[in-house]
Amino acid sequence: MKHLLNSTLKRREFLKVAGLGAATLNLSSIFSSCKKNRPSPNIVLIMADDMGFSDIGCFGGEIDTPNLDRLAANGIRFTRFYNAARCCPTRASLLTGLYSHQAGMGWMTAADLGADGYKGEINKNCVTIAEVLRQAGYSTYLSGKWHLTADKNMKQGGSRDSWPIQRGFDRYFGNLSGGGSYFSPSTMFEDNEAFTPDEDFYYTDAISDNACSFVKEHFQQKEDPFFLYVSYTAPHWPLHAKSKDIEKYVGKYKTGWDDLRKARYEKLQQMGIISDEWELSAKPDKIPDWDSLSEQKKEEMDRRMAVYAAQVDCMDQGIGRLLNTLQQNDALENTVIFFLSDNGGSSELQSRGESKATADIGKAESWESYREPWANASNTPFRTYKRWGHEGGIATPLIVHWPAGISARGALRHQTGHVIDLMPTCEQLANAEYPAEYEGAPIIAAEGKSLVPAFYNREIEREALFWEHNANRAVTSGDWKLVSFGKKDAPYTTKWELYNLKKDRTETNDLAKNYPEIAEELASKWQQWAERANVLPLDGRIWPEKLKNPTGR
Numbered sequence: 043m044k045h046l047l048n049s050t051l052k053r054r055e056f057l058k059v060a061g062l063g064a065a066t067l068n069l070s071s072i073f074s075s076c077k078k079n080r081p082s083p084n085i086v087l088i089m090a091d092d093m094g095f096s097d098i099g100c101f102g103g104e105i106d107t108p109n110l111d112r113l114a115a116n117g118i119r120f121t122r123f124y125n126a127a128r129c130c131p132t133r134a135s136l137l138t139g140l141y142s143h144q145a146g147m148g149w150m151t152a153a154d155l156g157a158d159g160y161k162g163e164i165n166k167n168c169v170t171i172a173e174v175l176r177q178a179g180y181s182t183y184l185s186g187k188w189h190l191t192a193d194k195n196m197k198q199g200g201s202r203d204s205w206p207i208q209r210g211f212d213r214y215f216g217n218l219s220g221g222g223s224y225f226s227p228s229t230m231f232e233d234n235e236a237f238t239p240d241e242d243f244y245y246t247d248a249i250s251d252n253a254c255s256f257v258k259e260h261f262q263q264k265e266d267p268f269f270l271y272v273s274y275t276a277p278h279w280p281l282h283a284k285s286k287d288i289e290k291y292v293g294k295y296k297t298g299w300d301d302l303r304k305a306r307y308e309k310l311q312q313m314g315i316i317s318d319e320w321e322l323s324a325k326p327d328k329i330p331d332w333d334s335l336s337e338q339k340k341e342e343m344d345r346r347m348a349v350y351a352a353q354v355d356c357m358d359q360g361i362g363r364l365l366n367t368l369q370q371n372d373a374l375e376n377t378v379i380f381f382l383s384d385n386g387g388s389s390e391l392q393s394r395g396e397s398k399a400t401a402d403i404g405k406a407e408s409w410e411s412y413r414e415p416w417a418n419a420s421n422t423p424f425r426t427y428k429r430w431g432h433e434g435g436i437a438t439p440l441i442v443h444w445p446a447g448i449s450a451r452g453a454l455r456h457q458t459g460h461v462i463d464l465m466p467t468c469e470q471l472a473n474a475e476y477p478a479e480y481e482g483a484p485i486i487a488a489e490g491k492s493l494v495p496a497f498y499n500r501e502i503e504r505e506a507l508f509w510e511h512n513a514n515r516a517v518t519s520g521d522w523k524l525v526s527f528g529k530k531d532a533p534y535t536t537k538w539e540l541y542n543l544k545k546d547r548t549e550t551n552d553l554a555k556n557y558p559e560i561a562e563e564l565a566s567k568w569q570q571w572a573e574r575a576n577v578l579p580l581d582g583r584i585w586p587e588k589l590k591n592p593t594g595r
Contacts, residue, residue, distance in 0.1 A: 082267045083444065084377040085175070085468055086364070089136070089271075090357060091129060091187060091221070091278040092428060094387030094420025097354055101439040102310035102422065104302075105351045106290070109362035110381060110441060115452045117379075117443030118497065121315045122547075123459040125385050127435045127511045128428060129220055130162075130189050132384040132461055133273070137190070138168040139465025139476075139488035141508065143576040148510065151193050151220070159576030163192040163204050166483040169476070171468050172210030175269045178474035183256040186216045186249040186273030193219070197229075198236060207234050211271075215252040217245075221275045224282035225406040244284060246276045246353065250360025254367045261371045269468070272364070277353035279392045279411040283404045287352035295347040296340060298332025299419045300325070306422040314454055316423055316547070323425045323434075323548040329415045342400040346412040347419075349404035376446040378471055380464065383438040387420030389413070389427040423548050431509045431516030431525045432549055448497050455496045458518065460507050462490035470494050506564075508571045513582030517568040518543065524564040525549070534582035538565055 096102040100114035126132040130150045131142035138145045143159030145168040154162045164170075172182040184206050191204045196218040206214040214233050222228055224245040229236050239248070253272045260268050295302065303322065310316040335343070361381075368374040388411065395402075395409030402408045417427050421434035428435055440459065442448065469476055470492045477485055491502050509516040513528025513535050521544040527536045540554040540561045541547075554561045572578050 082472055083447065084267050084373055085471060086270045086272065086377055086379045088361060088381045089273050090383040091275045092385060092388045093277055093354065093383040095424060095437045095439060096306045096310060096422040097420050098439060101315060102306045102313060105354045107354065107358040109358050109365060113379060113381060113441050113443040116445060117441060118448060118450050118453045118455050120440035120455045120459055122456055123382065123438055123440035124436045124507065125383065125438045125461050127385050127431060127509060129384050131511055133190055134164055136461040136464050137170040139462050139490045140168050140486055141462065141489055141575045144486050147190065148577065151189060151191060155581055157579060164190045167486050169480050169485055170210045171465055172269060173480065174469055174474050174476055175472050176210055178472045179266050180472060181260055181264055181266055181268040182211045183213045183268060184211045184216065184271045185253040185256060187275050188216060188218045189220045191218050202234060205234060213256055221278045223406065246274060246356045246360060249274055250363055253364050257367045274357050276357040277350050280409040281346060281349040281404055281412060283349045283352035283356060287356050288349055288404050291348035291351040293344060295344045299415045300332045302419045303422045310423065319545055320423060320548045321550045322423045323550060325418060329418060345400050345403045346410065347416045350412040350416065378444040381441040385428040386435045386437065387417035387427055389417045425549050429512055431514040433547060436509060455499065457496040457502050459493055459502065460490065463493050466490045466492040467494060506567050508568060510577050513580055515568060517564050519564060522560055522564060524561055528582045530582055534580050
């Protein structure tokens with residue numbers, strides 16, 4: 043059993059080298075033929091916030107998402123794609139192609155933890171997709187959540203060095219912070235100027251409508267390609283939705299979370315997104331059986347999930363309007379559209395609004411979350427939630443739609459990918475060049491791999507992927523994953539767990555004692571990565587509940 047992991051990797055390396063010439067030539071030919079006689083594609087990157095793996099229809103969910111389902115039916119879905127477990131780290135990795143610590147965002151914008159990897163703001167040793175693509179002739183737009191600027195610099199008068207306009211975007215609409223009220227957010231920005239929303243404001247619609255406006259104005263004024271980042275706050279708490287969307291779902295969840303998990307699990311298997319070999323992860327002991335609840339409690343919990351579903355539904359409606367805008371400008375065919383979520387469903391408990399009444403959940407006077415039992419269902423079939431390194435925290439659906447460049451329709455891709463891969467993917471699609479230096483600062487080499495080979499069902503060659511957040515650690519290599527829970531107090535971590543993801547991606551059978559050599563080798567890889575990627579010194583002491591009135595986290 044000794045050196046089993048190395049032997050597997052060496053064999054893969056041999057096969058890679060043996061077929062490299064033909065495979066590379068073939069892929070280059072395919073990609074070139076897709077781009078031949080076509081202008082560079084537009085690129086639209088859409089991100090949901092705190093949405094679970096199985097919430098949308100094309101990933102096993104019952105929420106009405108016809109527009110995302112349409113993208114999936116006419117494109118491809120990645121079944122093993124990963125984020126960075128939380129909003130700020132994921133956004134930093136997605137936009138820079140680096141692990142979040144390398145960009146200075148190992149934790150959150152709420153605090154500078156005193157080490158280079160935890161400054162709470164993206165640094166000058168990284169470049170954003172917008173900065174790279176703008177140098178390749180792209181116009182660049184962002185509508186929605188930013189959350190890469192230190193809290194102290196989000197207000198007028200603070201440093202704007204890390205604001206969207208200063209980090210490569212030509213136009214910006216949205217919130218610099220992590221979130222807030224959907225009906226009356228405290229501060230919104232157009233480009234670099236703050237404004238107060240109107241009374242009939244609803245943020246999800248505003249993100250969608252401004253994205254559409256950017257596209258319309260672009261086609262009226264320009265002929266160059268564009269990069270559009272649509273960064274929703276939906277369905278992040280607070281549970282705020284429009285009445286007409288809520289009414290569509292009230293009563294739909296009266297069967298409860300136990301039946302919902304089973305239904306999603308079976309649908310995911312039928313779709314081929316998960317293996318029949320994987321067990322449904324066990325429900326945590328603290329989550330009660332649905333049938334044990336009182337009728338009053340069932341009504342309340344049904345309402346919570348109904349509002350959450352309404353938030354996802356409204357986001358999908360807005361994506362539909364964006365697709366129509368692209369279609370009306372004859373641009374849908376040659377626009378590469380990505381859709382994913384920044385982390386798994388959130389178990390965070392929020393309850394601090396003016397009203398606690400069940401009937402008011404979803405309204406402006408309420409400030410609630412949908413709670414752990416529903417988050418457990420959102421992350422079906424996986425364990426844990428946002429913030430953790432187990433699959434429930436880091437697994438995301440990924441849809442890629444590009445009719446001009448991807449001939450597959452409704453196909454699945456089981457290759458492993460990560461948000462660090464989106465920078466090199468966009469770079470290749472745009473024929474852009476990643477710089478070694480930008481505005482006088484040395485730039486850290488991108489860590490990700492282009493996903494373009496997987497568009498044509500080729501392998502993405504990589505040795506390993508890594509995670510750390512709140513001292514929760516993880517590393518994957520091939521079929522193996524090593525993962526550990528973080529703690530608030532030194533030494534900040536628990537023992538390592540080892541899983542074979544090919545046989546057990548739901549992480550139900552810890553094999554650390556069975557394969558100690560593999561566990562040791564992966565732990566060594568994680569340590570080497572942590573030492574070079576600004577992850578150390580590890581610190582699990584700063585947790586959201588220790589901050590005063592954290593918002594949008």
